[in-house]
Amino acid sequence: MTEKTLLLIKPEGVIRGLIGKVIARLERKGLNISAIKLLKMSKSQSEALYSIHKTKEFFPKLIDHMTSSPIIAMVIEGPKVVSIIRAMIGATDPQDAAPGTIRAEFALNKTQNIVHASDSSKNATREIYIFFNQEEIISYEKPTEIEFLIGKIKEK
Ligand code: CMP
Numbered sequence: 001m002t003e004k005t006l007l008l009i010k011p012e013g014v015i016r017g018l019i020g021k022v023i024a025r026l027e028r029k030g031l032n033i034s035a036i037k038l039l040k041m042s043k044s045q046s047e048a049l050y051s052i053h054k055t056k057e058f059f060p061k062l063i064d065h066m067t068s069s070p071i072i073a074m075v076i077e078g079p080k081v082v083s084i085i086r087a088m089i090g091a092t093d094p095q096d097a098a099p100g101t102i103r104a105e106f107a108l109n110k111t112q113n114i115v116h117a118s119d120s121s122k123n124a125t126r127e128i129y130i131f132f133n134q135e136e137i138i139s140y141e142k143p144t145e146i147e148f149l150i151g152k153i154k155e156k
Contacts, residue, residue, distance in 0.1 A: 002135070003081045004034065006127040007089075008116040009072040014038070018106055018114060019072055023104065025088060026076060035075040035128075035137045041067050045052060048130050049116075058111070065111050073131040077139060082124055085117045 009022050020093075026033060046066045053059050076085060090101025094113055097104035107113040118124035128137070143151065 001079060002079055002139075003121050003124070004075050004077050004128060005082045005085050005121075005124040006117045006131065007074045007076050007085055009074075010114055010116060011069040011071055011110070012108070012112040013106070014070050014072060021106070022072075022102060022115060026074075029084070029088065030078075030142070031084070032077045032140065032142060033074055033080060033081040034077045034139055035073075035132050037073055037131070037136075038070050039073060039131070040070050042066055045130050049127060053125050059070075061111055075128055075132060082121050086119065089115050089117050093137075123131060 046063045090097030090103040093110050094103045094107035102115055105114050118127050
């Protein structure tokens with residue numbers, strides 16, 4: 001079954017020029033980007049996104065960081081995409097992130113950990129609509145690699 005998830009490239013990811021590197025991994029995996037925008041997160045968006053962490057001691061630092069400069073917000077779509085993206089980004093603390101994951105490769109610490117992704121399909125639905133409205137999310141089918149190649153042969 002096709003799922004949607006929210007993936008953010010955090011302020012330090014944008015500043016450090018990692019947008020292309022993150023998106024290249026999504027494309028290499030064959031995932032669909034159904035919506036994408038650059039925005040500066042408002043305090044209310046950031047507090048809504050991280051509402052479950054409201055009582056944590058790191059909450060003010062997290063909100064300050066997330067609102068400090070622009071982010072990239074994306075909706076990614078595909079079968080089992082929530083767990084696929086979580087596996088691709090790695091653990092919250094880059095020191096615990098599995099080798100080859102985005103956070104293992106690029107992240108500095110738990111606050112500046114480059115990306116955010118929804119941890120469940122239910123949370124994804126809530127998180128996506130903090131950033132996007134229904135009209136901005138465009139689902140589409142991509143041909144498989146073999147279908148694409150057959151199409152190219154037929155063109156010749
Ligand atoms: P993210 O996946 O965006 O979801 C919650 C964020 O809270 C997490 O990534 C971290 O950036 C941040 N976070 C979680 N735990 C800590 C911590 N102990 N100290 C600082 N930031 C944290």
